[in-house]
Amino acid sequence: MLQRLRPAVITLLVTLFFSGTVFAVEKKFFYDERSYARAEVVKIERVEGEQNNPYDVLVRIHLRVLDGEKKGDTPVVEFKGEDNMPKDMFYRAGDVVFIGISRGGEEGVEYILLYDVDNTKGIIIFVIVLILAIVLVGRFRSVLSMLSLLATIFLLFYVLIPMTLKGSSPLPVAFVISLFSIAITIPIILGFQKKTLAAIIGAASGVVLATVFALLAGWIFRLTGIVTDDMMTVFYASSNDINLRGLVMSGIVISALGAIMDVCISIASATEEIFRVHPEISFGEAFKSIVTVSSDMLGATVNTLMFAYVGGALPLVLLIGMKYDPAMPVAMIFNNAPVLSELVSSVIGCIGMFLSMPATAIICIKLHHKGDKGL
Numbered sequence: 109m110l111q112r113l114r115p116a117v118i119t120l121l122v123t124l125f126f127s128g129t130v131f132a133v134e135k136k137f138f139y140d141e142r143s144y145a146r147a148e149v150v151k152i153e154r155v156e157g158e159q160n161n162p163y164d165v166l167v168r169i170h171l172r173v174l175d176g177e178k179k180g181d182t183p184v185v186e187f188k189g190e191d192n193m194p195k196d197m198f199y200r201a202g203d204v205v206f207i208g209i210s211r212g213g214e215e216g217v218e219y220i221l222l223y224d225v226d227n228t229k230g231i232i233i234f235v236i237v238l239i240l241a242i243v244l245v246g247r248f249r250s251v252l253s254m255l256s257l258l259a260t261i262f263l264l265f266y267v268l269i270p271m272t273l274k275g276s277s278p279l280p281v282a283f284v285i286s287l288f289s290i291a292i293t294i295p296i297i298l299g300f301q302k303k304t305l306a307a308i309i310g311a312a313s314g315v316v317l318a319t320v321f322a323l324l325a326g327w328i329f330r331l332t333g334i335v336t337d338d339m340m341t342v343f344y345a346s347s348n349d350i351n352l353r354g355l356v357m358s359g360i361v362i363s364a365l366g367a368i369m370d371v372c373i374s375i376a377s378a379t380e381e382i383f384r385v386h387p388e389i390s391f392g393e394a395f396k397s398i399v400t401v402s403s404d405m406l407g408a409t410v411n412t413l414m415f416a417y418v419g420g421a422l423p424l425v426l427l428i429g430m431k432y433d434p435a436m437p438v439a440m441i442f443n444n445a446p447v448l449s450e451l452v453s454s455v456i457g458c459i460g461m462f463l464s465m466p467a468t469a470i471i472c473i474k475l476h477h478k479g480d481k482g483l
Contacts (some may be wrong), residue, residue, distance in 0.1 A: 142210040145176030146226055146442050147183075149203045169199060169222070171207065178209060185220050188331040199225070260289040268358070277351045279319070282358035286315045286365045292322035294373060302475040303376035311374065312467025315361065316369035322357035325452050357451065364457035367409060372409035372468045375402055381482065391477055398469040410458055 148171065157167040169185045199205060199222070208221040242251055263285045272278040290311045298304040343350045378401050382394055389397075441447060 142208045142221075143176060143178075144206060144208050145178060146174045146204055147171040147207045148174055149199050149201055149205060150182070152199065152201055171220070173203075173207070174204065176209075183218075183220050185222060216440040225288060253293060256289065256293040256296055259292060260285060263288065264362075272350060272355060272358075275349055275351065277354040277355040278320070278359070282361050283315065283319050287312055288362055289365060290315065290369060293369060298376070301380070303380040303472055306379070306468055306472035306475055307372040307376035309471050310372040310464045311369045313467040314372065314460040314464025315365065317367070318356075318361050318364040318456055321456045321459055322360040325360065325456060326353045326357050329448065329452065344482050360453045360456050362363075363453050364460045367412075367457055367461045368464050371402075371406065371409060372464055374405055375468040376472050377464055378402070378405075379469060380476065383473075383476040391473055394473045394477070396471055398473070399466075402465050402469070406462060409461065 149169060149177040150172050151170040151427055153168040155168070155169070166186060166188055171183050171185065173179050173181045173183070204226040206226060208223065210219050210221065242254055268278055268285060271281055290308055294307045294311065295304050298307060339350075339352055339355060342355075375398060379394070379398055382389065382397050386394075442451065460477045
């Protein structure tokens with residue numbers, strides 16, 4: 109009976125893993141036609157209202173459109189509440205900002221929407237510095253590695269995101285993209301050697317484990333436990349029902365990818381170096397040496413991961429500190445959705461990283477081992 113049910117269970121799991129479009133529900137939204145341009149902030153006027161009321165301040169922003177169909181026009185945008193924002197976040201005279209021009213209503217009245225300040229020049233400067241650093245220090249192989257990274261980013265933006273927005277489950281797409289990134293990036297970094305194959309297989313096993321634990325996390329913590337406000341905004345703004353559980357799990361897998369590849373490449377290189385110095389070393393001695401080397405390396409990598417997560421979530425940490433009530437149970441803080449989401453992501457990343465280490469070491473030792481000593 110169990111043998112008959114096994115194929116059906118496997119088929120059901122595969123269907124659930126790769127499905128998503130079946131359950132996608134199209135939403136109806138009103139979209140206005142909008143053109144975009146850049147504009148210079150010529151002048152900012154403040155009209156005080158009720159005294160001591162920061163929300164009763166009328167702000168007029170005089171603009172001069174720099175490009176597009178409305179080039180040369182000087183529209184004025186008005187809104188209230190300038191004083192309730194951090195000063196560094198508000199526009200200043202001389203800033204170049206992106207604007208959206210839309211038409212609404214029966215009379216076709218134009219509405220001007222202000223977006224972010226144009227920092228294109230700064231972006232170009234930093235990209236040039238990055239490219240120079242890569243070329244001068246990392247040389248040709250680092251350039252190829254950056255190209256493989258760009259290929260992965262291209263797949264994320266032009267494959268994962270469009271399919272997710274159409275209602276498909278993003279997890280299988282993220283899984284395939286992660287394997288593709290491993291297969292392209294590691295040979296570029298290490299070349300075509302024995303250790304390259306070991307690092308690829310080890311990293312792939314780490315991604316598989318991270319995906320399995322991500323699936324378990326999605327089931328154990330339920331949907332409400334790991335979905336943040338940003339994800340809910342995406343859900344309501346999309347024209348289809350986004351698979352939020354799959355989106356969370358995809359983020360976990362992609363977040364773990366870099367650390368897993370880093371560890372597997374280091375382990376494979378260390379193993380090859382051990383066999384270069386001691387070609388007749390036994391399997392057991394080689395594995396013991398790898399564990400000794402990797403323990404320090406994994407500890408440093410975990411610190412890197414944790415500091416990266418804490419640094420990225422620093423505003424969240426400050427918010428917790430502001431809202432923390434001594435009467436609250438500690439478990440209540442860790443079960444807060446944004447906190448739990450970051451915690452689960454970091455834990456699963458570390459699990460995938462740690463468990464990929466012995467797989468990489470065993471494969472690399474097998475590829476380099478001569479004889480059956482110590483087996």
